[in-house]
Amino acid sequence: MRQMPPAHPFDDDKLKEECGIFGIIGVADAANFVALGLHALQHRGQEAGGIVAHDPEQGFNSVRRFGYVRDNFTSAKVMEALPGPIAIGHVRYSTAGSKGQTAMRDVQPFFGEFSMGGAAIAHNGNITNAEALRRELIERGSIFQSSSDSECIIHLMARSLQRDIPERMEDALRRVEGAFSVVAMTANQLIGVRDPLGVRPLVLGRLGEAWVLASETCALDIIGAEFQREIEPGEMVVIDESGVESRHPFRARRPRFCIFEHVYFSRPDSILGGRSVYETREAIGRELAKEAPVEADIVCPVPDSGTPAAIGYSLESGIPYAMGIIRNQYMGRTFIEPTEQIRNMGVRLKLNVNRALIRGKRVILVDDSVVRGTTSRKIKEMILDAGAKEVHFRIASPPTAWPCFYGVDTPQREKLLAATMTEEEMRDHLAVDSLKFISLDGLYRAVGEAQGRDNACPQYCDACFSGDYPVEPADMIEKGFRLKTAAE
Structure with a gap:
């Protein structure tokens, strides 16, 4: 098993993105469009990526690689191995399966050969009953090739008695709990599905006569596709040469889209729920002010994720906005092999203080979140070392006190600063x-809910802040995870 460096070797204090998925049907050399789409979704996963394409003469072909899209899917030799008018792709940050290590066997899309033909799937999200399903499937004879929760979908499809791939997928996904946005393909169909709660995003676009599915609208922009609509929670679309067929195979439920997509995960130039992510983040900053x-x-x-909120805070408060911290845009994951001395430099390899601007100032630092607090402490020290008179932190999300089980790599609860400290204790810990x-x-108001959070029927999944899990994390409860009590 190949050991991979972490995507951010000097910053383990951010919630890590889940995955990005993209698919297209109806263009020559579809894989080239998928590579572009995955490049636009690289922020959702930097560990590895893969593309599966189908050509009527050559059949299914796949390429899976560690690292960035730009390093693996730009050479003519690689892309010539992926011919055909239909393809899907996936960029990965591991949230289930191997932790700290990525095995090639875990890199998606996954492929299965069924009696009615082959199918490939790419999954964004996390299956909360995957271990129970895996045990059941292994007892019944299934042989797993990966440690990924997503592979359960392929095995459930294989055991289904339905007549075609979309129906088998419906059958399989009815057994699955948790969060899933899926892009799949057969030899002549492109399929997209969102779970009934719609926790993870999935959008539909059009490029001439071609159809596109993607995690975010920014991936449509890069290929010049026109945004059509979001795939609805609980909806399956099956696309072939005759057009788009919409199905609703799941019991209807009140949607609970991940509110942290608005705060951090999605790219600021994407559109969520008909609204610019950038404008939402600016509104969060205004509300915070x-x-x-x-x-x-x-x-x-705190660049780059805190920028729109900082602009909003400045506009609302009237306090001047300034780039007091400059990001080194060219520090990739393979910059150097971190020695102990280099590790001690910490965030200075990524961020540098604009000393002339900071010296003698009372500084408000705006960041998107505080997870462990380690990076916040280092940034505060850098600001003080540069001669700041005061340092005030303003955070564009509520305290992250609970882990996410729906496709985000969150530390164990006891490692979350807000799980063990009050806001005042955190202030003392960070020494600001x-x-x-x-x-x-306030966050709900900023994302467009004028009355705030409806505590009886929350409009979003906000479990990482509230401990209110819309789907019970069965596997984690079995391992001893304790849900929020009435007293908490």
Whole structure:
């Protein structure tokens, strides 16, 4: 098993993106379009990527590689091995399967050969009953090739008695709990599915006579496709030469889209729920300024994810916005093999303080979240070393106190700062002049819910903040995870 360096070797203090999926049907050399789409979705997973394509003469072909799309799917030799008018792809950050290591066997898309032909699937999300399903399938004779939860879908499809691939997929996904947005393909069909809660995003686009499925609208933009609509929660679309067929194979439920997609995961140039992610993040900053004002000289983002919220905070508060921290855009995952001395440099390899701007100032630092708090402490120290008079943290999300089980790699609960400390204790731990998080109601207002959170029927999945899990994480409960009690 090949050991892979972490995607951010000097920053383990961010929630890691889940995965990105993309598919297209109806163009010559579809794999080239998939590679472009995956490049636009690279922020959703940097460990590995894969593409499966089908050609009427050559059949199914696949290429799976470790690392970035730009390093693996830009050579003519690789792309010539993926001919055909239909293809799907996946970029991965492991949330299930091998942790800390990525095995090639876990890299998607996964492929299966059925009696009615082959099919490949790419999955974004996390199956919360995967271990129970895996045990059941192995007892019945299934032989797994990976440690990924997503492979359960292929095995469930193989055991289905339905007559075609889409129906087998419906049958399989009815057994699955948790979060799933899936892009799949047969020799002549492109299939997209979202789970009944719609936790993870999936959009439909059109490029001339071709149809496209993608995790985010930014992946449509890169190939010049026109956004048509979001795939609805609980919807399956089956696309072939005759067009798009929509099905609703699951029991209808109230949607619970992941609110953290608005805060951090999605690219700021994407559209979610008919609204610009950038504008939503700016609105979060404005709301944060209303809830947590402070006297200061400048507002600085922690780049890059804190930038839109910092702009919003500045606009609402009237305090000047400034690039007090500069990001080194060219530090890739293979920059150097980190020695102990290099590791001690920490975030300085990625971020540098604009000393002339910071010196003598009262600084508001705006970031998207605090997870372990390790990076926040280092950034605070850098700001003080540069001569800042005061440092105030403003966080564009509520305290992250609970792990996510729906496709985000979250530390164990006891390693989350907000799980063991109050806001005041966190302020003391970070040793800053003040620390304030946006409230959960404030976050809901910023994403367009004027009355805030409906506590009786929450409009989003916000389990990482509230501990309110819309789907019971069965596998984790079996391992001893304790759900939120009434007292909490």
